Amino acid sequence: MKFVRFKDKHQQQLRQGILTDGEIKEISGNMFHKWDYTGEHFSQEEVDLAAPLEPNQVIGIGANYVAKKEDLPEKGPDMPVFFFKPNSSVIGPGESIQLPETIDEVKFESELAVVIGKEAASIREEEVFDYIFGYTVANDVTAPQYFHEDGHWTLGKSFDTFTPLGPVIETEFDADSAEIQAVHNGEKKQDSPTNLMIVTTQRMIAYLSNVMTLKPGDVILTGSPVGAEFLKENDEIECKIAGIGSLKNKVVKIKQPSQV
Numbered sequence: 001m002k003f004v005r006f007k008d009k010h011q012q013q014l015r016q017g018i019l020t021d022g023e024i025k026e027i028s029g030n031m032f033h034k035w036d037y038t039g040e041h042f043s044q045e046e047v048d049l050a051a052p053l054e055p056n057q058v059i060g061i062g063a064n065y066v067a068k069k070e071d072l073p074e075k076g077p078d079m080p081v082f083f084f085k086p087n088s089s090v091i092g093p094g095e096s097i098q099l100p101e102t103i104d105e106v107k108f109e110s111e112l113a114v115v116i117g118k119e120a121a122s123i124r125e126e127e128v129f130d131y132i133f134g135y136t137v138a139n140d141v142t143a144p145q146y147f148h149e150d151g152h153w154t155l156g157k158s159f160d161t162f163t164p165l166g167p168v169i170e171t172e173f174d175a176d177s178a179e180i181q182a183v184h185n186g187e188k189k190q191d192s193p194t195n196l197m198i199v200t201t202q203r204m205i206a207y208l209s210n211v212m213t214l215k216p217g218d219v220i221l222t223g224s225p226v227g228a229e230f231l232k233e234n235d236e237i238e239c240k241i242a243g244i245g246s247l248k249n250k251v252v253k254i255k256q257p258s259q260v
Ligand code: MG
Pocket: 060, 061, 062, 109, 111, 140, 221, 223, 224
């Protein structure tokens, strides 16, 4: 099932629904617990899709792909590198990635994003799939210019608009055989299967759940394949995963002066 959030072009009210073959059936309620069809339906053409959820929180993992199978380490890191991204950085398909006045270019990072559906505390790797609601596509936009020399990444990951998500949350998806791609101004730059991840989805979610209780609506960005490059003003970036969809965003520059 493909869960979406959308605005109809006239009322601009944020609604949620299920997308099937270009048609959206509106739902009401909480997609993680109990929801019902409202009876209203829309053609996908007559709406603007929004980010498919307002995350409870967004957590990313750093440097998680190798270029080829032979490069996979026998054992992943004992303590993976995780970071948080603020909810205020989330935008949806078609919205603009805004470059602050102080930054001329930012990195795109096409990623598989996991949406947690059930509270998960201290779970084991083999239990992880029971706690996953579905998957979406993320662009973990990053300004390395704001990585602190002491190693903190938070600022460089946190500017408004730096976390495009969408277009849908797909609940029936085989994450183990997914292909993560990015197309930059029409040219393919990233294209890797998820079996090139160093820390598997199962391990990262089990690990995190042993540190913090994960909640419905938590979004875990599972890392970006090799090939991520820089975006400039007026560029278009498309992050896509077959079976979930295509997440396209344009880059604009904010003209007002910045204090950072
Ligand atoms: Mg990333």
